[in-house]
Amino acid sequence: MDIRDLTTEDLDDVLDLRKRSFGPLSADDREKWRKAVLPALGEGRYLGVFDGTRLAAAARLRRFTQWWHGKPQPMAGVAGVTVSPEDRGRGLGTRIMRAVIGRAVELGDAVSALYPATTAIYRGVGFEHAGAQHNVRLQAESLRGIRPSGQVKLRRMGPGDAAELMSVLHRVHGAARSSGPVSWDEDTWNVWLADEDDFLYLADDGYAIYRWKGDDIEVENLVAASPETLRALWSMVGSASTIAREVVASVAPDDPVLWLLPERTRERVQQVRWMFRVLDVAAAVERRGYPANAACEAVVTVDDPIRGGGTWRLDISGGSGTATPVEATGVTLSVNGFSALYAGIPTRTLRLAGLMSGHDGYDQALDAAFAAKPYMLDYF
Incomplete structure (x- = not known):
């Protein structure tokens, strides 16, 4: 199995995968879909898993702007994740998701979001429930x-x-x-x-x-x-x-x-739930907006098996934040937990769910800094 960028020659095969995964599209919707995906092909935002010449799985990265506490930043929206019925259960969904995470980072995105058809596969690669439409x-x-x-x-x-x-x-x-x-x-x-x-x-x-x-x-x-x-x-x-x-x-x-x-x-x-993932801790913290009156200094270790993780000192004040790599001990979160915290999920919830552990002296400051009621108006 090989992973490569999709081209215009692959679009008929992608439409066949979509039909088998989500049902048929009308002729007008197929034409609109083709127009919408063409820019993604040229930007390296559409990947496929191939078994020889046969397309077995595909996923697209949409180019979004997303607001966090009123501050915009680029966001990779994962869409059109499809696996051929005869290839399901072979780990191709996880494989294509790891590939799109890597590609999103290469394209400069620090955060990503998706609407899940199922939770398990996306939670397994670091996404966590954050908000809803x-x-x-x-x-x-x-x-x-x-x-x-x-x-x-x-x-x-x-x-x-x-x-x-x-x-x-x-x-x-x-x-x-x-x-x-x-x-x-x-x-x-x-x-x-x-x-x-x-x-x-x-x-x-x-x-x-x-x-x-x-x-x-x-x-x-x-x-x-x-x-x-x-x-x-x-x-x-x-x-x-x-x-x-x-x-x-x-x-x-x-x-x-x-x-x-x-x-x-x-x-x-x-409520149509969506999931969220931090791809680059330092860039995501710097690009996010925060309440102007919130102040937070915390040492956070993020465990991210795909991106490597690390330990950072978070300094948040005046509506801005930074994350500096340090060697210290503080709180520990899985990447799922840190992604949920970033989206405003309270530390108490994260601790009870097993997504956060360690020193609790930072919890109140983290809650105040990352407070949010995340939502979307658009489905993708």
């Missing part, structure tokens, strides 16, 4: 009752608006000190913004992407930096209530729209 089901009529509080100019978006949309995302997530949300790269946004079945609207400080899904409305993305834009966008979605009965929306766990609803008693929320 929160999909809430709302009555369309309740959104219609949200009235705009000012004059907000909304315009329709198209493929030429990708750069402006990305600029809006940077402003919104920075101001909200968001943790977990991602932005696609500009090439991919241009593909998504060309979908004729989506309704795409842009304001100066927010945007919305939604569509019909059967008799309901599905909101994929809706973000806003100001109360006026927030109300204008949600009111527009709610204007479909004369036809649609319900709206299914991907939202933050404390999304402000939930506080604009006239009634809240029982809410139907589906």
